[in-house]
Amino acid sequence: MTEQKTHATDAGTLVWDAPSDEPTSASQKDSVLLEVQDLSKEFHVGGGLAGLVRGQPAQTVYAVNEVSFTLRRGESLGLAGESGCGKTTTGNLLVKMLEPTSGRILFEGQDISGLEGEALKAFRQRAQLMFQNPYEALNPRFTIYRSLVEPLLIHGWEKESDRLERILSTLRRVNLRPPEAFLNKYPHQLSGGQLQRVVLARSLVLDPDFLVADEPVSMLDVSVRAGILNTMRDLAREMGLTTLYISHDLSLLQYTCDRIAVMYLGRIVEIGPARVGGTPHVIENPQHPYTQALVSAVPVPDPSLARVRPRIREGVPKPTDIPPGCPFQERCPEVMQACLDSFPPWVEVDQQQYALCHLYGEHADSPKLSER
Numbered sequence: 267m268t269e270q271k272t273h274a275t276d277a278g279t280l281v282w283d284a285p286s287d288e289p290t291s292a293s294q295k296d297s298v299l300l301e302v303q304d305l306s307k308e309f310h311v312g313g314g315l316a317g318l319v320r321g322q323p324a325q326t327v328y329a330v331n332e333v334s335f336t337l338r339r340g341e342s343l344g345l346a347g348e349s350g351c352g353k354t355t356t357g358n359l360l361v362k363m364l365e366p367t368s369g370r371i372l373f374e375g376q377d378i379s380g381l382e383g384e385a386l387k388a389f390r391q392r393a394q395l396m397f398q399n400p401y402e403a404l405n406p407r408f409t410i411y412r413s414l415v416e417p418l419l420i421h422g423w424e425k426e427s428d429r430l431e432r433i434l435s436t437l438r439r440v441n442l443r444p445p446e447a448f449l450n451k452y453p454h455q456l457s458g459g460q461l462q463r464v465v466l467a468r469s470l471v472l473d474p475d476f477l478v479a480d481e482p483v484s485m486l487d488v489s490v491r492a493g494i495l496n497t498m499r500d501l502a503r504e505m506g507l508t509t510l511y512i513s514h515d516l517s518l519l520q521y522t523c524d525r526i527a528v529m530y531l532g533r534i535v536e537i538g539p540a541r542v543g544g545t546p547h548v549i550e551n552p553q554h555p556y557t558q559a560l561v562s563a564v565p566v567p568d569p570s571l572a573r574v575r576p577r578i579r580e581g582v583p584k585p586t587d588i589p590p591g592c593p594f595q596e597r598c599p600e601v602m603q604a605c606l607d608s609f610p611p612w613v614e615v616d617q618q619q620y621a622l623c624h625l626y627g628e629h630a631d632s633p634k635l636s637e638r
């Protein structure tokens with residue numbers, strides 16, 4: 267376990283040190299663990315007698331729309347976006363907590379949609395979800411030992427001594443030391459930071475290959491966030507873990523992830539490296555107008571360095587009523603006629619950085635509707 271690397275800035279803000287750009291290992295980085303192809307998820311709400319009584323007609327919520335990306339072994343991808351943009355639904359689809367409406371998820375080349383019985387159990391051991399709220403993720407009536415032993419029992423760890431050894435080593439890994447001191451404690455006896463470390467331990471106790479961490483520190487005090495993020499990042503390297511971080515906080519993703527993807531109305535609209543040569547990349551060089559708006563909202567300690575905020579309209583359009591053309595057209599300050607008429611193309615806007623936007627395609631020189 268590597269040592270924690272938090273430090274305080276001059277402004278007194280606790281920050282976590284940026285990881286180096288060195289890959290975990292060449293062979294790990296070269297093999298694809300997860301391939302997501304045109305993944306979509308629709309929910310049908312309202313309708314029926316109950317909908318009639320409540321005045322809710324039948325509607326389709328397009329939560330995730332044709333999302334595609336790959337994740338290499340040991341890589342970490344950050345999924346950012348406003349509440350309701352589909353990032354949590356995407357995470358749940360990837361660990362098979364939800365079934366997609368269409369599209370495929372390949373785990374080591376195997377489509378997970380058909381998994382059943384022992385094959386599904388084996389997948390669940392290898393792909394884990396870390397829940398957002400540590401106060402709800404743990405049963406308040408279970409000791410920490412009982413919370414951690416359950417996954418081992420489900421997955422057939424028969425020897426008590428093996429189970430105990432694994433639990434103690436996992437608690438040590440997440441920096442709950444001495445681990446023996448936590449076994450018989452109940453959740454209410456621990457601090458928020460300790461609880462989230464227990465939640466992390468539970469998602470790692472089966473030694474998975476893939477972890478989806480949904481807003482892993484959003485419920486915690488700022489003072490303990492950096493320590494947990496550093497632990498997660500160091501553990502991912504040590505264990506060769508492939509990680510999907512879900513967060514609305516771009517500054518968090520910048521320091522913990524190899525790549526950042528930004529979602530809007532169920533679609534990835536920009537994806538690129540979190541850092542190039544040790545310098546923040548997507549967050550310092552956002553190309554999609556929506557990413558630019560998100561980045562401008564990231565607080566900076568020095569007001570003189572505050573970014574200019576683009577004039578986007580507040581309020582996300584309903585995922586039940588997505589317009590044709592670009593999904594961001596109703597809020598975009600750069601909107602052109604082409605944005606209303608046709609779906610934007612993917613364009614490589616910088617080194618390994620892609621944006622779904624007409625601004626960089628054949629309509630780059632078209633007049634903005636605001637200029638007419």
Ligand code: SF4
Pocket residue numbers: 554555556592593594595598599600601602605610622623624625
């Ligand atoms: Fe804005 Fe058009 Fe780009 Fe959509 S395609 S983000 S509306 S400029």
